Amino acid sequence: MDLLQILVNGLSVGAVYGLFALGYTLVFSVLGVINFAHGAVFTLGAYFTYLLIGGAVGANGWLAGVQLPFALPFWAALPLAGLGAALVALLVERVAFRPLRRRRADPLLALITSLGAGVILVNLIQLLVGAESYAIPTGALGGLPASFSLLGARVRTVQALLLGIAVVLLALLTLWLEGSRNGKGLQAVAEDPETAQLLGIDSTAMVRLAFGLSGFLAGVAGGLVGLSVSIAGPYFGIGYGLKGLAVLVLGGLGSVPGAVLGGLIVGLAEAFVPADWSGYKDAVSYGFLFLVLLLRPRGLLGRPLPTKV
Amino acid sequence: MDAALLEQMLLGALLALSVYLPLGCGQLSLATPGFYAVGGYVAALLSTGVAAFVGSGATSPLWALLAEMVLGGMLAGLIALAIGGPVLRLRGIYLAIATIALVEILRVLNLNLPFTGGAMGIFGIPQPFAHAEGYVLFTLALLALACWLCQRLEALRLGRAMAAIRDDELAAASVGIDTPRTKLIAFVASAVLAGVTGALAAHFLNSWNARAGSFDASITTLAFVVFGGSRFWLGPVIGGLALTALPELLRPVGDLRLILFGAVILLGPLFFPQGLVTAERLRALGALLGRGRHRSRQAPQAP
Amino acid sequence: MNRSPDATAPVPLLQVEAVSCRFGGLLALDRVSLELEEGEIFGLIGPNGAGKTTLFNVISGLTTPSGGRCLWRGVPTTGLGASGLNRLGIARTFQNLRLFESLTVRENVLVGLHHAARAPLLGALLGNGAFRRHQGRLEARAMELLTLLELAALAEQRAGDLPYGDRRRLEIARALATAPQLLLLDEPAAGMNPAEKDDLRQLIGRIRDHFALTVLIIEHHVPLMMRLCDRLAVLNFGQRIALGSPAEVRTDPRVIEAYLGGQGQARGEGR
Numbered sequence: 074m075d076l077l078q079i080l081v082n083g084l085s086v087g088a089v090y091g092l093f094a095l096g097y098t099l100v101f102s103v104l105g106v107i108n109f110a111h112g113a114v115f116t117l118g119a120y121f122t123y124l125l126i127g128g129a130v131g132a133n134g135w136l137a138g139v140q141l142p143f144a145l146p147f148w149a150a151l152p153l154a155g156l157g158a159a160l161v162a163l164l165v166e167r168v169a170f171r172p173l174r175r176r177r178a179d180p181l182l183a184l185i186t187s188l189g190a191g192v193i194l195v196n197l198i199q200l201l202v203g204a205e206s207y208a209i210p211t212g213a214l215g216g217l218p219a220s221f222s223l224l225g226a227r228v229r230t231v232q233a234l235l236l237g238i239a240v241v242l243l244a245l246l247t248l249w250l251e252g253s254r255n256g257k258g259l260q261a262v263a264e265d266p267e268t269a270q271l272l273g274i275d276s277t278a279m280v281r282l283a284f285g286l287s288g289f290l291a292g293v294a295g296g297l298v299g300l301s302v303s304i305a306g307p308y309f310g311i312g313y314g315l316k317g318l319a320v321l322v323l324g325g326l327g328s329v330p331g332a333v334l335g336g337l338i339v340g341l342a343e344a345f346v347p348a349d350w351s352g353y354k355d356a357v358s359y360g361f362l363f364l365v366l367l368l369r370p371r372g373l374l375g376r377p378l379p380t381k382v
Numbered sequence: 383m384d385a386a387l388l389e390q391m392l393l394g395a396l397l398a399l400s401v402y403l404p405l406g407c408g409q410l411s412l413a414t415p416g417f418y419a420v421g422g423y424v425a426a427l428l429s430t431g432v433a434a435f436v437g438s439g440a441t442s443p444l445w446a447l448l449a450e451m452v453l454g455g456m457l458a459g460l461i462a463l464a465i466g467g468p469v470l471r472l473r474g475i476y477l478a479i480a481t482i483a484l485v486e487i488l489r490v491l492n493l494n495l496p497f498t499g500g501a502m503g504i505f506g507i508p509q510p511f512a513h514a515e516g517y518v519l520f521t522l523a524l525l526a527l528a529c530w531l532c533q534r535l536e537a538l539r540l541g542r543a544m545a546a547i548r549d550d551e552l553a554a555a556s557v558g559i560d561t562p563r564t565k566l567i568a569f570v571a572s573a574v575l576a577g578v579t580g581a582l583a584a585h586f587l588n589s590w591n592a593r594a595g596s597f598d599a600s601i602t603t604l605a606f607v608v609f610g611g612s613r614f615w616l617g618p619v620i621g622g623l624a625l626t627a628l629p630e631l632l633r634p635v636g637d638l639r640l641i642l643f644g645a646v647i648l649l650g651p652l653f654f655p656q657g658l659v660t661a662e663r664l665r666a667l668g669a670l671l672g673r674g675r676h677r678s679r680q681a682p683q684a685p
Numbered sequence: 686m687n688r689s690p691d692a693t694a695p696v697p698l699l700q701v702e703a704v705s706c707r708f709g710g711l712l713a714l715d716r717v718s719l720e721l722e723e724g725e726i727f728g729l730i731g732p733n734g735a736g737k738t739t740l741f742n743v744i745s746g747l748t749t750p751s752g753g754r755c756l757w758r759g760v761p762t763t764g765l766g767a768s769g770l771n772r773l774g775i776a777r778t779f780q781n782l783r784l785f786e787s788l789t790v791r792e793n794v795l796v797g798l799h800h801a802a803r804a805p806l807l808g809a810l811l812g813n814g815a816f817r818r819h820q821g822r823l824e825a826r827a828m829e830l831l832t833l834l835e836l837a838a839l840a841e842q843r844a845g846d847l848p849y850g851d852r853r854r855l856e857i858a859r860a861l862a863t864a865p866q867l868l869l870l871d872e873p874a875a876g877m878n879p880a881e882k883d884d885l886r887q888l889i890g891r892i893r894d895h896f897a898l899t900v901l902i903i904e905h906h907v908p909l910m911m912r913l914c915d916r917l918a919v920l921n922f923g924q925r926i927a928l929g930s931p932a933e934v935r936t937d938p939r940v941i942e943a944y945l946g947g948q949g950q951a952r953g954e955g956r
Contacts, residue, residue, distance in 0.1 A: 172652045182651040185608045188601045189648025196640040315597055322479050352494035359483035366480050367468045538809050539799040546785045546796045553783035555767035556745060557797045558863050
């Protein structure tokens with residue numbers, strides 16, 4: 074496999090990791106905790122996409138054989154799946170995060186409650202649609218060819234799509250964070266919740282916004298991965314969720330460009346693992362993470378935290 | 383209650399204590415399942431591959447089990463010792479994620495190393511006890527020993543130093559506590575306990591594979607401690623026993639069982655943010671029983 | 686140039702040599718030098734944000750200076766860290782009170798006592814006679830300290846439940862438990878009324894005599910410091926602008942300038 078091919082593969086996988094980590098980082102920056110239900114929301118995004126393009130449920134769940142009465146083209150199904158995932162993320166915030174926030178409980182507890190929410194979601198999926206894998210047909214892309222060649226490398230259309238959508242979403246997110254009222258509000262809450270509250274920013278609304286956005290990003294990423302490699306079952310988000318966690322710390326907790334940079338680095342590094350060693354591929358990101366934590370504990374683009382005496 | 387479930391509950395309680403030890407000095411380490419897996423592999427490899435440990439037929443001698451537990455605990459402890467220095471400089475969520483990464487690295491190694499049996503793992507691990515009841519008695523003794531050590535720790539210099547670090551690491555350093563060393567001791571002790579438990583569990587489960595140490599297990603064992611309470615050793619023990627039993631007890635509800643399990647994990651911290659075992663409840667229990675553990679802890683050196 | 690300590694002249698207990706501390710663009714300490722003689726009560730005054738607490742943090746090992754160094758009895762303390770410096774004989778209290786809140790008053794002091802007193806592990810685990818005698822000595826010592834600081838009646842209370850003044854005294858007790866030769870007190874009288882301040886002044890004098898201590902103290906209440914301290918240094922904007930006896934400092938024109946020109950509340954809260 075030549076270099077260009079490796080780059081294309083690595084970048085497209087990295088884009089998914091980046092989208093995933095962006096979702097973590099948005100929530101982390103406003104709440105200072107990790108949302109362990111994020112992987113489940115990603116998984117839901119994939120299933121939503123599958124259903125919206127007219128896919129039928131298999132024979133094993135409570136919803137066996139169910140099919141939506143319409144079939145949307147992929148480009149319409151994907152954002153709708155993202156919206157659906159955003160709603161679920163808001164629900165997760167409502168049941169697993171807000172009660173703790175209201176009681177000013179130890180933030181550590183949110184690790185547990187969000188994991189509980191994730192366990193519920195994953196098993197709900199299994200109950201409803203079974204544990205089998207679902208493939209989103211590449212025909213869903215309409216008239217686009219399944220792959221094209223670029224400077225001699227064979228690029229699958231879905232890879233290009235993944236990378237393109239990730240870049241566009243990142244650009245939009247950055248513009249929005251820097252340019253809009255809500256975006257600045259979100260940053261203010263991330264910086265200092267109490268001061269933001271004094272300035273009249275509704276921090277609860279900002280937290281909800283962060284969850285909604287992170288859910289949307291996860292849902293879109295899930296739909297794209299579903300299209301790219303098929304949905305391997307209710308648990309398929311967990312592996313990505315863990316990679317996303319590594320990416321998150323690699324880039325720097327709470328840093329938006331860091332999340333994307335971290336994703337691309339990990340994606341590329343994995344793509345460069347030789348085939349003979351492919352079993353160890355999953356350890357690459359964690360190895361990186363370890364190194365970065367030891368050499369630069371705040372991550373590549375993270376800000377140092379002040380220690381107060 | 384059947385003995386196999388009881389044994390699993392006891393193993394859960396041991397793992398919960400392993401998570402509790404670093405948490406007792408404020409360190410959120412999720413590495414326990416990684417060390418548990420390492421201990422299990424040591425036992426599995428020795429008892430299926432080394433003639434002296436194999437024993438006759440399907441049974442293996444008790445001394446072999448003990449030796450494997452010691453060796454499994456030692457290997458886990460050595461790994462913890464090697465990585466603990468740099469890793470424990472990390473704080474809070476960073477430490478948690480670094481330890482998750484450690485668990486994942488160990489899992490990938492366990493899946494791919496040439497001698498660990500790949501995804502299938504190692505099976506046909508010989509049994510030192512003919513029945514589950516034997517395991518239960520043995521594990522009960524181990525758990526009692528671990529609890530006794532945790533209880534003694536509270537009266538010791540080390541235990542107080544841990545509590546001080548949990549409350550305020552900076553202030554602890556300023557009264558002369560060697561905070562890196564204290565944290566390292568807690569981390570290594572946690573790893574040893576997890577490794578010992580893994581060696582025992584590998585025999586009990588008869589087979590061992592990389593799934594023993596996974597991210598899921600990291601969070602589940604943390605849930606044991608959060609659920610039971612992280613201030614006194616009794617909390618993790620109760621949390622470990624209860625949450626291990628729960629999925630089995632929920633078996634009658636069929637497909638809904640894991641959803642209900644998730645709901646319990648979700649709702650537990652909302653209703654019991656301090657966990658089930660708190661200082662106040664212990665004191666109330668102590669008053670109820672006449673002479674409680676908490677009061678005897680406060681009276682200096684009641685024999 | 687490195688002066689080697691003169692064999693005949695007594696070496697100062699603590700020397701602060703041209704210590705600078707930079708946080709980003711802020712120069713919190715600018716080549717500050719001090720020498721503490723054994724047995725004196727030395728005051729550190731200056732407006733908010735002058736760098737007093739930063740200097741404490743450097744001396745006690747919580748902050749690494751960006752320039753300069755400290756010497757303890759003539760030996761550089763660089764790289765020892767907070768716990769190392771405490772074992773050397775430096776103990777401190779904190780401006781914002783950092784007690785072990787979930788521990789009892791007695792346990793807070795025991796934590797301080799522990800570092801000096803190591804018990805054999807096996808005996809400790811089994812709780813044998815030698816260990817119980819060892820524990821008994823520590824407990825007695827803790828109660829002595831609590832009595833001295835009028836906290837004995839509160840020994841079994843959780844430190845987090847104490848009222849403010851008691852917490853301040855508990856922090857002093859905890860620091861004393863580590864058997865220091867130099868005690869750093871960071872605004873011990875903050876939030877106290879005049880009568881309490883007077884008690885505190887007498888207490889500090891008593892402690893100094895009882896434990897043969899050297900005391901370095903930060904306090905805003907200037908009249909209290911004038912009566913309490915043997916010598917004073919004044920910091921302003923990270924620089925030491927005056928040093929001397931209370932009488933000398935009181936009349937120093939730069940001090941008057943700093944206080945009249947700079948003590949306005951507009952400078953805000955800070956270290």
